[in-house]
Every structure is written in structure tokens, then in C-alpha cells.
Amino acid sequence: xxxxxxxxxxxxxxxxxxxxxxxxxxxxxxxxxxxxxxxxxxxxxxxxxxxxxxxxxxxxxxxxxxxxxxxxxxxxxxxxxxxxxxxxxxxxxxxxxxxxxxxxxxxxxxxxxxxxxxxxxxxxxxxxxxxxxxxxxxxxxxxxxxxxxxxxxxxxxxxxxxxxxxxxxxxxxxxxxxxxxxxxxxxxxxxxxxxxxxxxxxxxxxxxxxxxxxxxxxxxxxxxxxxxxxxxxxxxxxxxxxxxxxxxxxxxxxxxxxxxxxxxxxxxxxxxxxxxxxxxxxxxxxxxxxxxxxxxxxxxxxxxxxxxxxxxxxxxxxxxxxxxxxxxxxxxxxxxxxxxxxxxxxxxxxxxxxxxxxxxxxxxxxxxxxxxxxxxxxxxxxxxxxxxxxxxxxxxxxxxxxxxxxxxxxxxxxxxxxxxxxxxxxxxxxxxxxxxxxxxxxxxxxxxxxxxxxxxxxxxxxxxxxxxxxxxxxxxxxxxxxxxxxxxxxxxxxxxxxxxxxx
Numbered sequence: 001x002x003x004x005x006x007x008x009x010x011x012x013x014x015x016x017x018x019x020x021x022x023x024x025x026x027x028x029x030x031x032x033x034x035x036x037x038x039x040x041x042x043x044x045x046x047x048x049x050x051x052x053x054x055x056x057x058x059x060x061x062x063x064x065x066x067x068x069x070x071x072x073x074x075x076x077x078x079x080x081x082x083x084x085x086x087x088x089x090x091x092x093x094x095x096x097x098x099x100x101x102x103x104x105x106x107x108x109x110x111x112x113x114x115x116x117x118x119x120x121x122x123x124x125x126x127x128x129x130x131x132x133x134x135x136x137x138x139x140x141x142x143x144x145x146x147x148x149x150x151x152x153x154x155x156x157x158x159x160x161x162x163x164x165x166x167x168x169x170x171x172x173x174x175x176x177x178x179x180x181x182x183x184x185x186x187x188x189x190x191x192x193x194x195x196x197x198x199x200x201x202x203x204x205x206x207x208x209x210x211x212x213x214x215x216x217x218x219x220x221x222x223x224x225x226x227x228x229x230x231x232x233x234x235x236x237x238x239x240x241x242x243x244x245x246x247x248x249x250x251x252x253x254x255x256x257x258x259x260x261x262x263x264x265x266x267x268x269x270x271x272x273x274x275x276x277x278x279x280x281x282x283x284x285x286x287x288x289x290x291x292x293x294x295x296x297x298x299x300x301x302x303x304x305x306x307x308x309x310x311x312x313x314x315x316x317x318x319x320x321x322x323x324x325x326x327x328x329x330x331x332x333x334x335x336x337x338x339x340x341x342x343x344x345x346x347x348x349x350x351x352x353x354x355x356x357x358x359x360x361x362x363x364x365x366x367x368x369x370x371x372x373x374x375x376x377x378x379x380x381x382x383x384x385x386x387x388x389x390x391x392x393x394x395x396x397x398x399x400x401x402x403x404x405x406x407x408x409x410x411x412x413x414x415x416x417x418x419x420x421x422x423x424x425x426x427x428x429x430x431x432x433x434x435x436x437x438x439x440x441x442x443x444x445x446x447x448x449x450x451x452x453x454x455x456x457x458x459x460x461x462x463x464x465x466x467x468x469x470x471x472x473x474x475x476x477x478x479x480x481x482x483x484x485x486x487x488x489x490x491x492x493x494x495x496x497x498x499x500x501x502x503x
Contacts, residue, residue: 040167042078042085043175047160049075060150063120076114082179083112086172089180091187100198101308107194112183118190122146122153131204132249132314142192145185152178152185204312207246208303208320214239215300228273237262243296243327250314251324260327264334265293271338281350281497285337288502292330296323333493336399345395350497352385352393353378357498362449367498373448378491379476380446387424388439400487401479420471427468430461445469 053061053075054068062068083090093110096103107113125146128137159178163171218235225231240262248258271286299320303310311317337346357364363381366374386393394411397404406412413421428438436457445465457465480487496502 039086039172042082043160043163043172046075046078046082046175047164049078050157050160060123061153063116063123069116072119073116076116076119079179079182080112080114082175083183086176086179088176088183091184093187093191095191099194100201103194103198107190112186114186115190118186118193119153121193122149122189125150129200131200131312132207134203136200136203138193138196142189142196145189145192149182149185149189152182156182201312204314205307205310207242207249208300208310208314209307211239211242211246212300212304214242215297216304218297227269233262233266236265239297240265240293243293243324246314247324247328250317250320251328252315253321253325254328257328257331260331264289264331264338267338268334279351279354281347282338282343284497284500284502285334285346285493288496289330289334289338291502292323292327296327299323332489336489337493341395342399345393346493348389348392349382349385349396350494352388353381353494354498356381356443356447360443360447360449363447366447367495374495375491376476377447378494379479379487380472381443382494383472383475383479384439384442384446387421390421396490397479400490401482403482404475404478417475420475423468423471427464430464431457434461441465442468442472446472 049071053071054065056062056064056068061072063072082088090112093107093112096107096110099107106115125143126138127143128135130136156175156178159171159174163175165171214235218232218239221229221231221235240260244258244260247260248256250256268286268289271282272290275283275286277283303320310320315321336342357367363374363377365371366377382393382397386397390413391411394405394413404414404417406414424438431438431441434456442465446469
């Protein structure tokens with residue numbers, strides 16, 4: 001089922017909590033009234049709650065601190081009780097029937113329903129919202145009505161002070177009139193403020209609406225002309241561009257890139273159409289890229305029937321963020337390994353590691369069981385594959401350790417790496433003279449299972465192997481540390497292809 005949603009317990013848009021210095025209002029005595037005077041007792045309770053309000057430095061009621069909010073909640077509860085007890089005039093709230101479904105849950109009927117969200121917006125005199133990187137400004141009309149509500153709120157406070165001094169029917173009449181006036185101003189501001197919020201929410205969700213429409217168009221084109229048609233390419237390009245913008249504002253789990261161009265997706269579709277070899281690593285990468293994009297499209301289809309359930313702050317929608325993060329990760333893998341020269345180098349490396357996995361049960365066990373040692377062994381195996389066939393694997397190793405290669409590019413190696421390769425060749429000649437297979441010997445040492453590969457070797461040969469393995473470990477650490485992000489991406493891609501996770 002589709003699980004995104006805005007909680008009915010709060011407004012989708014509201015002020016962020018920010019620290020603010022507050023000062024407690026001085027406690028003032030409340031006139032003692034006869035218990036038999038029910039109306040006066042209610043107003044006295046309202047006055048007492050008003051005395052307990054916390055004031056900010058500007059003299060207005062504090063609605064940011066927890067202490068201030070709790071005092072406001074108590075006062076608003078007493079305000080509702082007093083309005084009912086005194087039979088104060090109630091403003092027409094039939095406008096709530098035109099609210100969106102989310103707000104009709106918050107305002108279910110025409111009763112007063114003094115919500116703190118509205119009071120906060122009034123007191124803070126909020127004039128704009130930042131949502132998904134866009135600024136939305138409230139209209140001057142709404143701001144004016146908020147000012148009128150704040151003025152009515154202050155007048156009620158003044159009347160409560162008069163009531164404390166005078167008491168009796170005069171003070172009671174003033175408070176009753178002030179409550180009625182506040183109720184009218186509150187309803188007027190509430191109506192226009194909530195309408196503005198609905199407008200802002202629709203604007204905040206507009207990019208999702210655009211993605212839904214582009215996906216619908218793409219489905220129609222694909223049904224009519226096929227996935228490989230030029231019109232399908234154009235439609236996918238439009239949807240991919242929209243998704244890139246969406247990713248930049250909603251993906252708070254990864255980088256939030258806005259450059260996720262459609263070329264990677266098209267390369268993946270092309271790979272799927274012309275590659276049938278299940279052992280080809282590029283096929284697995286293509287499946288991964290297309291699968292991540294399809295997951296996003298399925299999300300859009302589900303969202304199309306319940307857009308109002310989407311939190312307008314798009315990064316708060318866990319399902320959307322999860323799919324965007326997966327698409328960004330898949331796009332980066334595809335961008336790196338579906339284009340030459342890394343495409344061929346990556347495929348060759350995966351094939352080499354796959355052969356080792358087939359030949360060495362210990363390494364296969366590490367991979368299948370996700371053993372931590374696999375992350376120590378893998379870089380050793382990758383370097384050994386490079387040493388065996390430098391021309392096939394140079395591009396991939398250059399991508400994770402560029403400083404080891406010459407600046408002019410290609411297979412040209414730096415001085416240290418050239419010395420490492422020469423040391424491998426010397427060791428190969430040394431072991432070859434005794435009929436030993438240098439790759440098999442070093443692979444066993446790299447994995448940690450020597451078997452019989454060391455049998456019959458002299459002490460000098462064993463020492464040469466030990467010295468080379470220390471050098472191999474140094475290069476393995478260098479590949480992992482030069483750019484950890486690039487290495488982790490490369491290692492993860494190799495292991496996932498080996499595990500069939502992207503098939």
C-alpha cells in the first residue's frame with residue numbers, strides 16, 4: 001500500500017521552533033468574586049490564565065518556547081470555555097467546508113476550534129514560507145487580517161485587566177464584547193490564512209504533479225511507439241529532467257544532485273536491448289539503473305490518486321526520499337560504468353573476480369556470507385588482476401587511485417606503480433623457474449588460504465613472496481584511502497554484481 005501521509009494532528013505547514021529569550025509576565029492578583037456568579041467565575045479563570053501567559057521581549061505573548069506554548073494552550077482552553085459560558089457571538093465558519101481534506105480533518109465543523117497553529121501565525125506575523133527551496137509569500141490582505149486578530153487579542157487582554165479592577169456587570173460586558181470581537185477576527189484570519197496555506201501546498205507539490213503528468217505521457221508514448229522509439233527517448237528525457245529537479249529539493253538522504261541527465265538511462269536501455277550475455281557486468285548495471293527509475297515511476301502512479309496525503313515538505317515523505325536516493329545511487333553507478341573506457345575495464349574486473357570466486361571456496365564463502373574480510377581481500381584481488389593484465393584493468397584502477405598513473409592518461413603508470421609491476425614480474429620469473437604459478441600463489445596468500453601453493457619453495461622464495469605481499473597491502477590501502485567515496489562505490493558495484501543483486 002501507499003503509505004505517505006500528513007498527520008491529521010498538525011498543520012502540514014507551520015513555523016520552525018527557534019530559540020527566543022522570554023520573560024515571565026508579572027503575576028497580578030485576581031478579584032475574588034462570589035462563587036454564585038458563574039459567569040464572573042469563568043471570566044476570573046480566564047483572567048488567571050491570561051496572567052500566566054509568558055511574554056517575549058517585544059511585549060507580545062511568547063509562542064516559541066515550550067513554557068510559553070503551554071501557557072497559551074491553557075489560556076485558549078479557558079477562552080473557549082468562557083465564550084461558550086457567556087454565549088458570545090460566534091462567527092460564521094461555513095468557509096471550512098471548502099478546505100482541502102487535510103484541513104477539514106483539522107477543522108471538522110463550524111465550531112470555534114481555536115487552534116494554536118493559527119495563533120502562532122498571527123502573533124509571529126509570518127509573511128512567507130520556504131518550502132522545497134522556494135519562497136512563498138502571504139498576501140497583504142491575509143497579513144492585514146492577522147494584524148486585526150492580534151489587535152483583538154490585545155484588546156481582550158486590556159478588558160481582562162479592567163475586569164480585575166471593576167468586576168461586576170460592567171467589566172463582564174466588556175470582556176464578553178471583546179471575546180466576540182476576537183472570535184470574529186480569529187475566524188476571518190483563519191479563513192484567509194488556511195486558504196493561503198492550501199495554495200502554498202499546491203505550489204509545493206507542483207513538481208510532483210508535473211512528474212506524474214510526464215510519467216503518464218511517457219506511458220502513452222511507450223505503448224504507442226515502443227520503449228526504443230525516438231519519441232520515447234524524448235519523453236524519458238523530460239521526465240528525467242523533472243526527477244533531477246525533484247531530487248535536488250527532496251533528497252536529503254544523499255547528495256540531492258540536480259544533474260541526473262537522461263543519457264545514463266538511455267545507455268542502460270541500449271545495453272539491455274543489445275546485450276544478452278548474462279555474465280556481462282554492464283547488463284547488471286543496466287538492470288540496476290532501469291529498475292531504480294521504474295521504482296520512481298511506480299511511486300508517481302501511486303501518488304497520483306492521493307496527492308493530498310503528500311507532505312508539502314517533500315523531504316518528509318520517506319517513500320519518495322528512499323526512491324530518489326536509490327535513483328541517484330543507480331545513476332552514479334551507471335554514469336561511471338556504462339560509458340567507455342570504464343565499461344570495459346569494469347566488466348573485465350568483475351569477470352576476473354568472478355573466476356576467483358569460482359576457484360576459491362574460501363572467497364566465495366566470504367562473498368556469500370557478507371563477511372567483513374571480503375573488504376580486505378577485494379582490493380588485493382583487484383590489484384592482482386591488474387598486475388596480471390594491466391591493459392585491461394588500468395582504467396578502473398586509475399578511477400580510484402589516479403595519482404598512481406601518469407598525467408597523460410591511458411595505461412601510463414607513475415614511477416612507484418611501474419616499480420610495483422616490475423616487482424610482480426620479477427617474482428613471477430622467480431617462481432616460474434620452479435614451475436610455480438605466481439597468480440595462484442598470490443591469490444591464495446591474498447585470500448588467506450595458502451593450501452599447497454607454498455610447498456617446495458625455498459626460504460628466499462618465501463621471503464620474496466612475503467615482501468611482495470607487504471607491497472600489495474600498501475597499494476590496497478592506498479586504493480581505499482585516496483578517495484573513499486569512489487572506492488566504496490567501485491567495491492560495492494563489484495560485489496553486488498557478483499551477488500546477482502542487480503540482475
